[in-house]
Amino acid sequence: MKKLLLIFSVYLLIATACQAPSNDTKAAETTTEKTAKAEKVTNEKKKAEKPKPPIQLDKIKLPKGFKIELFAEKVKNARSLRRSEAGTIFVGSMRAGNVYALRDENNDFKAEKKFVIDKKLNRPNGVAYRDGSLYVAEISRILRYDDIEKNMDKEPEPTIVYDEYPTEDHHGWKYINFGPDGKLYVPVGAPCNICESEDPIFNTITRINPDGTNREIVQTGVRNTVGFTWHPINQELWFTDNGRDWMGDDLPGCELNHAPKDGMHFGYPYCHQGDLPDPEFGEKRSCDEFTPPAQVLEAHVAPLGLEFYTGQQFPAEYKNQIIVAEHGSWNREKKSGYRLMLAKLDGNKVVSYTPFAEGWLDHDTQEVWGRPVDIELLPDGSMLVSDDYADVVYRISYTAS
Numbered sequence: 031m032k033k034l035l036l037i038f039s040v041y042l043l044i045a046t047a048c049q050a051p052s053n054d055t056k057a058a059e060t061t062t063e064k065t066a067k068a069e070k071v072t073n074e075k076k077k078a079e080k081p082k083p084p085i086q087l088d089k090i091k092l093p094k095g096f097k098i099e100l101f102a103e104k105v106k107n108a109r110s111l112r113r114s115e116a117g118t119i120f121v122g123s124m125r126a127g128n129v130y131a132l133r134d135e136n137n138d139f140k141a142e143k144k145f146v147i148d149k150k151l152n153r154p155n156g157v158a159y160r161d162g163s164l165y166v167a168e169i170s171r172i173l174r175y176d177d178i179e180k181n182m183d184k185e186p187e188p189t190i191v192y193d194e195y196p197t198e199d200h201h202g203w204k205y206i207n208f209g210p211d212g213k214l215y216v217p218v219g220a221p222c223n224i225c226e227s228e229d230p231i232f233n234t235i236t237r238i239n240p241d242g243t244n245r246e247i248v249q250t251g252v253r254n255t256v257g258f259t260w261h262p263i264n265q266e267l268w269f270t271d272n273g274r275d276w277m278g279d280d281l282p283g284c285e286l287n288h289a290p291k292d293g294m295h296f297g298y299p300y301c302h303q304g305d306l307p308d309p310e311f312g313e314k315r316s317c318d319e320f321t322p323p324a325q326v327l328e329a330h331v332a333p334l335g336l337e338f339y340t341g342q343q344f345p346a347e348y349k350n351q352i353i354v355a356e357h358g359s360w361n362r363e364k365k366s367g368y369r370l371m372l373a374k375l376d377g378n379k380v381v382s383y384t385p386f387a388e389g390w391l392d393h394d395t396q397e398v399w400g401r402p403v404d405i406e407l408l409p410d411g412s413m414l415v416s417d418d419y420a421d422v423v424y425r426i427s428y429t430a431s
Contacts, residue, residue: 119132353372
């Protein structure tokens with residue numbers, strides 16, 4: 031009898047050990063996982079909250095004759111720039127949720143006044159100006175602030191021009207600008223790092239009428255453009271595009287693209303940098319089907335704003351050439367970008383792509399103190415550059431020696 035009891039007890043122990051974890055055990059494991067994730071997020075936040083380095087203009091390297099100075103300070107998360115005919119500089123933001131207006135009242139190239147036009151918006155990155163009205167792009171909406179320069183100190187109530195863009199936050203922030211055709215161009219980024227989207231509105235550049243009517247897709251296969259402009263002579267579209275992540279530190283390259291006509295496809299998600307099939311989707315379509323970049327940039331440099339230089343102040347060699355703001359990498363082991371680049375053209379062909387201004391990144395220590403975002407020209411031919419990390423707007427000017 032004792033032997034039977036002993037055998038039965040051993041059997042129970044083995045059976046219990048082989049059972050699947052109880053709901054309580056699963057709950058405990060889930061709680062542990064959640065705690066670990068929460069700790070990771072907290073640690074990342076603490077790391078992000080580390081005090082920023084000071085502004086170090088003396089470290090910026092420019093070609094001979096150029097200088098950089100501060101146009102405006104304490105413009106939290108300064109992103110897209112747009113100048114009105116009256117000289118107001120409108121500034122978008124992302125995480126700050128604010129839209130600003132800067133005024134240089136005494137023409138000393140310093141903004142003495144700063145207005146907060148609106149706040150608590152949903153990543154109001156893009157700003158555009160037309161006929162006295164300020165247009166602002168949120169994730170899914172385009173807002174319009176009428177007669178804006180008479181109401182900058184009143185936090186005016188906007189009119190909703192359009193509210194049917196996707197609500198996805200991933201690559202949902204928008205750069206906007208009015209094209210030569212008078213229409214408002216609005217990009218819609220991919221809602222992921224890499225994916226095929228069922229809704230054709232993703233991975234595109236669209237345009238709408240100023241009143242929000244007649245939305246149409248202009249270009250496709252564009253992963254995430256946060257900057258575009260038109261050639262000052264032939265009016266053809268040029269835009270930057272941010273390459274996908276998690277293919278290594280050196281692939282794929284980001285892109286500077288040229289679209290001489292509507293209806294072009296630039297490869298995403300099937301092909302990157304014009305000749306690199308995507309490891310997941312590349313077998314579905316050939317790179318030969320798509321428009322290659324005008325210039326392949328370094329991987330992960332995050333090109334954002336760009337501007338054709340049309341002023342008279344810089345040397346003649348800069349006339350009608352493109353200056354690109356490389357915001358800088360976020361997940362590359364050795365950081366890349368964090369600079370302004372000069373793309374020189376021969377017709378529609380990029381013949382060189384070289385640094386114009388650099389020094390926001392210390393390559394030896396890997397410390398970053400600034401991240402250029404967007405570019406806007408002033409009537410005297412000097413150039414404004416926004417920085418969403420240093421919370422400033424710079425002015426770059428040239429004086430012949």
